[in-house]
Amino acid sequence: MTAVSARDIVVDFPIYGSGSRSLKNTVIRAATGGMLARDAAERVVVRALDGVSFEFREGDRIGIVGHNGSGKTTLLRVIAGAYEPVSGSIETQGRIASMLSITLGMDPEATGYENIFVRAAIMGLNPREVAPVVSEIREFSELGGYIDMPVRMYSSGMSMRLAFAISTCIAADIILMDEWLSVGDPAFREKAQLRLRRLVDRARILVIASNDERLVRDNCNRIMRLSHGKMTALESI
Amino acid sequence: MRSAPPSRFRLALKDLKDGIGSIYVWPTLGWLEIKQRYRRSMLGPFWLTISTGLMLAFMGPLYGKMFGQPVAGYFSYLAISFVVWILVSGLIIDSCTAFIQAEGYIKQTKLPLTVHVMRTVWKNFLIFAHNVVIVVLVLVFVQPRIDWHLLLVPLAVLTIVVNGIWSGILLGLICARFRDIPPIVSSLVQVAFFLTPVFWTPSMLGRHQWAADLNPLFHFMEIVRRPLMGQDPSLLSWGVVLAITVSGFALMLVLFQRFRARIAYWV
Structure with missing residues (x-):
């Protein structure tokens, strides 16, 4: 069963200025206690998520909306498992495809082919599983002979096409997206949308953060509203 | 129906186990890092060998004379000393950036943190x-005593590499925060190069040989060096x-279980 359940998750980002991050100040603080220790307690933290709880079940298409800095991306990263909340708990069941940064781990000096292997390894595929995927990616991304050249030589459109093709090459139970992905020139974009749509339709749960209320209404059946790290609403539409 | 959340200690052990077990991830990343440095060069990674060889070719006669x-x-x-030293010092220095360098991965994915340490260990x-x-070239000329002691050499190298894992997590974590x-660390390692018997031998210290014994790095050198030099272990x-x-x-486990979850916020 695929599900995501979160209880009271709180995420604080510590802000380390040149001050508290340096060893000297920490040592001095430890040595002097009292007055400067108060400084330590008052270390600036940004509370990115504040007591957020929810249950996502199979079939849910959740759109997260909110202003810049309201905690959308942070929440996605918590669901992806990158950030562990300071307090509260989150449990996820199912294979997660995180499309938060599709160019993650792309090495410009490596060839397109090598990049596919690196990314696939990070996504948890073993070399035997990668082999059939490679030709599919190559064909879809329309890179032809460029696949054997360093990504540095690619146009930005080409490298985005490759990144997109890799990120969308395997089916997942839970898909996380920060804004709807859209790459390439008009002709490619159409093809990409079709592929993404298929992937999303096959997934059990979709979580997408967006500023575009219409996109969310068209694609989602639940809306989560975030404001200053607090969840103000989680409603079905 | 909820089971109790796993303890921090257990999560740390799981990270270690899964990280070391990700045998498709860190070898790929480590190898790519080496390849990347020497892309477009004809000799590729063998530049590493050549620069080490060159250094030895000049330092050997000079210091021997001195x-x-x-x-x-x-x-x-x-x-032998120099090659082992490059491994030991490389492991220490790269430990510091094990997590800092992997910022992108750490903030986006759920990879076990140990993967990033394994990558730097593998690279070294x-x-x-x-x-x-x-x-090997040197040994062809100066034939070592062939006996069972030579079997200790791979074991000693493995021991050094395994030490790179705890130092990578420990230093990587501390350096991500501070x-x-x-x-x-890098200036200490530089000083340690001169203080450790790498290009000098403890016997040159005369009756102060005990000073070498106090240096932990000396012992890491010795476990590889002695069998190759025909000395008893x-x-x-x-x-x-x-x-x-x-x-x-x-020590690593104490800190890692406490701060593992914070590393993503520090890098």
């Missing part, structure tokens, strides 16, 4: 493997190294 040592014996001592092992060519530490060195290995892992 220390009044027989050239052949001193040269093989220096070659690969550099060592290239440099082994030099040691950015002053990496420069401190030193029980003291193996003892010190094993004690450091065990206490290093213990």
Whole structure:
């Protein structure tokens, strides 16, 4: 069963200025206690998520909306498992495809082919599983002979096409997206949308953060509203 | 229906286990890092070997003369020492950036953190493997005593590499939090190069040989060096190294279980 359940998750980002991050100040603080220790307690933290709880079940298409800095991306990263909340708990069941940064781990000096292997390894595929995927990616991304050249030589459109093709090459139970992905020139974009749509339709749960209320209404059946790290609403539409 | 959340200690152990077990991830990343440095160069990673060889070719005769040592014996001592030192110092220095360098991965994915440490450990092992060519060349000229002691050499190298895992997690974690530490460590390693018997031997200290024994890095050098130089293995060195290995892992686990979840916020 695929599900995501979160209880009271709180995420604080510590802000380390040149001050508290340096060893000297920490040592001095430890040595002097009292007055400067108060400084330590008052270390600036940004509370990115504040007591957020929810249950996502199979079939849910959740759109997260909110202003810049309201905690959308942070929440996605918590669901992806990158950030562990300071307090509260989150449990996820199912294979997660995180499309938060599709160019993650792309090495410009490596060839397109090598990049596919690196990314696939990070996504948890073993070399035997990668082999059939490679030709599919190559064909879809329309890179032809460029696949054997360093990504540095690619146009930005080409490298985005490759990144997109890799990120969308395997089916997942839970898909996380920060804004709807859209790459390439008009002709490619159409093809990409079709592929993404298929992937999303096959997934059990979709979580997408967006500023575009219409996109969310068209694609989602639940809306989560975030404001200053607090969840103000989680409603079905 | 909820089971109790796993303890922090268990999560840390799981990270270690899964990280070391990700045998498709870290070898790929480590190898790519080496390849990347030498892309478009004809000799590729063998530049590592050549630069080490060049250094030895010049340092060997010069220091041999300075220390009044027989050239052949001193040269093989220096070659072996130097290659081992590159491994040891490389592991220490790269430990500092193990997590900092992997920022992108750490903030986006759920990869076990240990993967990033394994990657740097693997990278340094690969550099060592290239440099082994030099040691083999030297040994062809200065034939070592062939006996069972030679079997200790791979074991000793493995021990050094395994120590790279705890140092990578421990230093990687501390350095992610305190950015002053990496420069401190790299200058300490530089000083340690001169303080550790790498290009000089403890016997040159005369009656102050005990000073070398106090240096933990010396013992890491000795476990590889002695069998190759035809000397009997030193029980003291193996003892010190094993004690450091065990206490290093213990210390690492104490900090890692406490701060593992914070690393994503620090990098």
